[in-house]
């Protein structure tokens with residue numbers, strides 16, 4: 297099984313979906329380490345309950361991004377991580393860190409990229425009048441929310457949606473999508489061709505998520 301480091305900043309519901317998937321011995325990845333940049337992140341409790349080692353690397357304790365990223369990198373490598381999953385991790389990495397994990401670092405983002413990057417993207421979708429929203433699992437590159445797209449799931453935007461109600465509908469899909477996408481990467485089924493991530497053995501999206 298591939299050793300995975302998960303980076304969080306808060307609630308950790310996506311972390312939970314990965315922990316739950318990895319509880320199955322047949323799943324091709326195991327969660328080896330959970331790192332939070334915030335000491336009080338609830339996701340740290342989730343990791344402890346699952347018996348997974350945790351580390352707090354508080355960005356406020358570092359003079360600059362380079363030294364923070366170096367500490368995160370050292371912790372991941374020290375734990376033997378081969379893949380990194382960002383799960384509600386709200387810091388932007390230096391280009392050097394992203395390049396060091398190129399092709400091995402995933403993020404989940406609560407919009408259908410390339411639409412709506414940055415913060416409050418569910419609200420951005422409502423304000424733009426979108427009728428379809430969703431989530432994206434993509435490879436992390438130095439450009440924010442711009443790496444090769446590995447998987448997406450769509451949900452409707454309903455007329456009476458608020459930021460909260462749409463976020464909840466998208467989050468349900470996030471919890472299905474991220475474990476599936478990490479499983480493909482950990483199983484060695486993903487090839488990156490230009491800006492596209494192709495999943496070997498898949499002929500349609502239906503094959504991927506069934």
Ligand code: GAR
Pocket residue numbers: 306307308309310311383384385386404405406414467470
């Ligand atoms: C999720 O909706 C995730 O997609 C989003 O933050 C939330 C974290 O929830 N991530 C981003 O916006 C990254 N830019 P969680 O802590 O319960 O997984």
